[in-house]
Amino acid sequence: MNQIASTIPASASVSVPRPSQEEAEEAVRTLLRLAGEDPDREGLRDTPARVVRSYKELFAGYDVDPVNLLERTFEEVEGYDEIVLLRDIRIESHCEHHMVPIIGRCHIAYLPRSRVVGISKLARVADAYAKRLQIQERLTVQIADTIDQVLQPRGVGVVIEAGHQCMSTRGVHKPGVSMVTSRMTGCFRDDPTTRRELLNMIASRAPGTLDA
Ligand SMILES: [Zn+2]
Secondary structure: OHHHHHHOOOOOOOOOOOOOHHHHHHHHHHHHHHHOOOOOOHHHOOHHHHHHHHHHHHOHHHHOOHHHHHHOOOEEOOOOOOOEEEEEEEEEEEEOOOOOEEEEEEEEEEEOOOEEOOHHHHHHHHHHHHOOEEOHHHHHHHHHHHHHHHHOOOEEEEEEEEEEHHHHOOOOOOOOOOEEEEEEOHHHHHOHHHHHHHHHHHHOOOOOOOOO
């Protein structure tokens, strides 16, 4: 299992010391001044503390080890040899270039060899990597490769469709554009029929099921 640690960033991938609460709040006050605000204005008095609290939530993934999450929970199951697909997992991440939201959907599939996990664990792996500063390509690869290396299935397919607010609310201002990334390993990469089956499963949703 040491190989896993060497190829996949697990928990806090950065060993830079974190600032104190006071330092973090002061940084927010600085940004408020940068925006043209008075940080001492009544309505903003509690904002630095709130922002620091929300950062802990938005970037909670640095404290989660996705490898550990899967290693603790898989079950050995013989006999199921069809695709397992978890579709339309909501993804909330932040782009590492502008620190603004990336919002989208992630589809995670694997073809088990002997190990399966509860589907909520797959969503938690996605969250563990999403709740960090990301680029969508790396997020896709990290989710797929973690599942691949821990469960060692016949193949993993991860597809993410997401909108980037750094593109919709600033910069080129192009709302409604989604970026699609995918990572296929094993049979999903090597066998066109299996890949096609997966992509059909992702695409074929009955109307109305998305928000069920
Ligand atoms: Zn960006």
